[in-house]
Amino acid sequence: MTLLAFLPVAAVDHVLDGYVKARETGNLQVLVDAITHDAQETVQDGVQSLRRILANSPSLCATTFLQNVGAELGANPFLRQVIVENDDGVQYCAAFDQTVRYRTLSENLAIPGFTETLSVVTLEGRQTPLLKITQSFGRDRAVSALVIASPMLLREAMSLTAEIDYLQVALTSGTSILLRGDAAVEQEAERGDYLFARSFAGEIPLKAEAAISFALVRADYSPLDVGFNVVACFLGMLTLVLAIQYARKADIAVFDLERAIVAGEMKPYYQPVINLKTGKLTGCEVLIRWVKKNGEIIPPGVFIDYAEMSGLAIPMTLSLMEQVRYDLEDICRQVPEFKVSINLFEGHFRDGSIVDDIQSVFEGSGISYRQLVFEITERRPLDDKAAANRVMTAMHKLGVRIAMDDAGTGHSNLAYLQTLGIDIIKIDKIFVEMIKDPRTPVPVIDGLIAMARELDIEIVAEGVETQEQALYLRARNVVFAQGYLFAPPMKLSAFLVLANALKPVGHESNLEPGFAVA
Ligand code: C2E
Ligand code: CA
Ligand code: CA
Numbered sequence: 001m002t003l004l005a006f007l008p009v010a011a012v013d014h015v016l017d018g019y020v021k022a023r024e025t026g027n028l029q030v031l032v033d034a035i036t037h038d039a040q041e042t043v044q045d046g047v048q049s050l051r052r053i054l055a056n057s058p059s060l061c062a063t064t065f066l067q068n069v070g071a072e073l074g075a076n077p078f079l080r081q082v083i084v085e086n087d088d089g090v091q092y093c094a095a096f097d098q099t100v101r102y103r104t105l106s107e108n109l110a111i112p113g114f115t116e117t118l119s120v121v122t123l124e125g126r127q128t129p130l131l132k133i134t135q136s137f138g139r140d141r142a143v144s145a146l147v148i149a150s151p152m153l154l155r156e157a158m159s160l161t162a163e164i165d166y167l168q169v170a171l172t173s174g175t176s177i178l179l180r181g182d183a184a185v186e187q188e189a190e191r192g193d194y195l196f197a198r199s200f201a202g203e204i205p206l207k208a209e210a211a212i213s214f215a216l217v218r219a220d221y222s223p224l225d226v227g228f229n230v231v232a233c234f235l236g237m238l239t240l241v242l243a244i245q246y247a248r249k250a251d252i253a254v255f256d257l258e259r260a261i262v263a264g265e266m267k268p269y270y271q272p273v274i275n276l277k278t279g280k281l282t283g284c285e286v287l288i289r290w291v292k293k294n295g296e297i298i299p300p301g302v303f304i305d306y307a308e309m310s311g312l313a314i315p316m317t318l319s320l321m322e323q324v325r326y327d328l329e330d331i332c333r334q335v336p337e338f339k340v341s342i343n344l345f346e347g348h349f350r351d352g353s354i355v356d357d358i359q360s361v362f363e364g365s366g367i368s369y370r371q372l373v374f375e376i377t378e379r380r381p382l383d384d385k386a387a388a389n390r391v392m393t394a395m396h397k398l399g400v401r402i403a404m405d406d407a408g409t410g411h412s413n414l415a416y417l418q419t420l421g422i423d424i425i426k427i428d429k430i431f432v433e434m435i436k437d438p439r440t441p442v443p444v445i446d447g448l449i450a451m452a453r454e455l456d457i458e459i460v461a462e463g464v465e466t467q468e469q470a471l472y473l474r475a476r477n478v479v480f481a482q483g484y485l486f487a488p489p490m491k492l493s494a495f496l497v498l499a500n501a502l503k504p505v506g507h508e509s510n511l512e513p514g515f516a517v518a
Pocket of ligand 3: 405406426428429462
């Protein structure tokens with residue numbers, strides 16, 4: 001009898017076990033499928049690069065050949081090297097004018113339906129294995145392209161898979177390409193200790209496997225803690241996977257993005273920033289749009305992550321800054337207090353070339369450094385704080401200012417903002433949205449405002465859509481705001497019409513003293 005009383009509990013447990021097993025194994029499957037899909041696309045892109053090089057080069061290693069190699073290396077971010085060699089490994093030439101030292105880790109496998117073959121290699125001094133795609137040429141020569149095996153895993157995704165106990169990408173012959181954790185879990189998976197999933201790339205000889213401890217994921221489903229961690233982690237993965245697939249499907253190949261940058265299809269749109277006290281224009285935020293030749297306008301949400309992942313974010317920003325200089329020089333000369341805000345990527349704060357880029361674009365231009373603001377989002381943490389600090393110090397030396405974008409959504413606290421030397425915070429629209437009427441306080445916003453005041457940091461409110469929100473902010477002495485209430489981001493011609501109507505004129509400007517000039 002007593003035993004029977006426990007039955008429902010045991011049954012619930014059993015049902016929950018089954019549910020967790022099915023659901024988490026499904027999630028794991030999505031992950032390994034994404035990995036093989038990603039690797040397959042990368043290899044196929046590599047094959048296309050190799051074929052274009054060969055199709056457009058009359059002879060191997062001649063100038064045209066090397067130029068074509070250079071062009072493909074620029075267009076395909078996952079392509080790392082191109083080598084011409086013979087069967088004995090004697091090299092005739094390679095990109096970057098190098099003799100490439102590498103080790104071969106696997107046999108050469110055929111790619112069904114292709115004339116190219118596939119093997120795994122590592123470059124001397126490097127750990128990350130590369131996939132070598134080889135096309136034989138003539139009697140004993142071969143041309144090979146080396147590509148990154150799994151771009152997805154090299155990037156952010158790795159941290160999203162932190163909970164995974166075992167992850168392996170391998171050739172179907174068994175040669176491991178990437179391995180994390182212990183392959184022995186495969187046996188334990190049979191005993192039910194681990195959940196296990198495997199995926200074969202349909203068109204290249206490559207597979208991916210992953211396992212996760214069942215006890216661990218099961219614990220996350222305990223009634224007290226309904227698995228938020230695991231679910232959140234997998235949701236993150238899923239978003240990434242979908243983003244990658246969307247980008248691929250929408251045919252936004254990196255090649256396309258790079259071509260679009262070169263062709264000048266990446267255009268700055270300008271959203272006015274308004275002074276809430278005077279109703280005048282005080283500046284603008286630059287927001288990128290991909291304006292295709294057929295007139296289609298693609299918003300940044302579609303390509304921005306892809307640009308960041310592929311390394312194209314840096315040249316994209318440079319091209320944007322050049323256009324901004326050209327577009328806004330006149331208004332910046334006429335209105336000395338006019339401010340231009342430009343969004344940067346996390347990567348800009350790692351390598352420091354942004355400081356040179358800012359100088360090369362704006363030095364001696366009609367836009368002075370003190371009219372420039374650079375925004376860094378708080379949504380993503382800055383991984384290398386020391387490097388970020390160095391870059392920001394160099395930027396401050398030039399005289400430009402730095403804004404923390406999307407303030408309140410991420411990782412910053414008082415101390416963090418202080419150590420970074422942030423000059424401006426931009427209150428995110430999710431907080432502004434909370435303002436329903438001018439008399440009901442919104443504690444989060446009031447807190448952000450108080451914090452900024454204490455640190456002597458200027459405030460800009462984003463996403464202001466209603467009169468009530470504008471009034472609430474103005475009552476708390478928030479002076480600068482942008483949002484659909486005033487204007488959406490606009491193309492240059494429309495922005496200039498509005499700017500002329502709203503600009504404060506020279507020194508007769510009715511801007512409040514004290515913030516008119518930084
Ligand atoms: P963000 O920097 O937070 O930019 C503000 C976004 O809010 C813009 O979206 C803008 O169009 C939108 N917005 C403006 N006013 C309102 C409003 O009243 N209500 C609502 N709901 N939205 C408003 P957009 O242009 O689609 O840009 C999205 C994000 O893409 C930007 O968010 C920024 O993080 C990124 N981004 C855009 N251009 C660039 C760029 O040139 N470089 C970098 N690094 N990131 C960019
Ligand atoms: Ca921004
Ligand atoms: Ca923002």
